[in-house]
Amino acid sequence: MPIFIGAAGFLILSIVPAHAYLDPGTGSMLVQGLIGALAIAGATVSGYWNRIRWAVRSFLGRGNNGKNGGK
Known part of the structure; x- marks a missing residue:
């Protein structure tokens, strides 16, 4: 520890x-890097939000409401 001090x-x-x-x-x-970081963060949040939404809808039994040929 004394060596670090x-x-x-x-x-x-x-x-x-x-x-x-x-x-x-x-x-x-620097501005371009900040904009890029915000875009990546937004895409990540959007992806996780869609996963959470899908999981909640599946849990509640709403499924896909007949879209895409589902029953």
Whole structure:
């Protein structure tokens, strides 16, 4: 445990300025990544919602209500 504390202390004390540059395209890339993540999250939620809905309808005995040739 003392090694981890010593390593964390060393890392904190050895921080130097990075002088990094972010070009204008970086903001656009971040926005595209955020939009993509939201689209994936929406598709995932939609898929699980349909599974839950199907399971509840099957449990309640409503099935597919005669659609697609079902009885």
